[in-house]
Amino acid sequence: MSARGQQGFTLVEMLLVLVILALTAGIATARFSVRNSDDSLQSVAYEIASRCRAARIGAMRTGADQVVLIDLAERVMSGGDKAPLQIPRTVDVVAETSAAEQPAASVAAVRFLANGSSTGGTVRIASGTQAYAISISWFTGRVSVEAAR
Numbered sequence: 001m002s003a004r005g006q007q008g009f010t011l012v013e014m015l016l017v018l019v020i021l022a023l024t025a026g027i028a029t030a031r032f033s034v035r036n037s038d039d040s041l042q043s044v045a046y047e048i049a050s051r052c053r054a055a056r057i058g059a060m061r062t063g064a065d066q067v068v069l070i071d072l073a074e075r076v077m078s079g080g081d082k083a084p085l086q087i088p089r090t091v092d093v094v095a096e097t098s099a100a101e102q103p104a105a106s107v108a109a110v111r112f113l114a115n116g117s118s119t120g121g122t123v124r125i126a127s128g129t130q131a132y133a134i135s136i137s138w139f140t141g142r143v144s145v146e147a148a149r
């Protein structure tokens with residue numbers, strides 16, 4: 001064999017490397033996009049919990065009740081000092097709150113009292129196979145987030 005025949009790569013070898021790289025990139029992209037969706041749902045859950053905690057603290061600080069509203073039809077959460085939170089259309093929302101605090105059939109509400117307690121409730125959000133439950137204790141007003149099944 002001559003030295004000239006040993007230099008470089010053949011076209012078949014180059015194509016094989018490109019195919020392997022394309023498959024690897026496709027698999028990595030698919031895995032990342034699924035994880036990104038899960039992170040998005042989790043961030044919505046923590047944002048809802050954060051706004052409830054802020055309302056509780058606001059009620060205790062000012063001595064006046066604070067009400068958090070979740071409009072299930074419009075997919076908007078409001079209350080407290082922050083701008084309304086638009087819940088993505090890809091997220092299913094179910095809320096169980098006190099009937100006495102419901103201003104309308106499609107609106108759920110939780111009232112936080114000056115002593116730190118609340119009317120309590122649970123907000124469940126889901127997307128695909130992922131779900132989170134945001135629980136609000138009526139006795140202590142404590143807000144917690146748990147992965148739900």
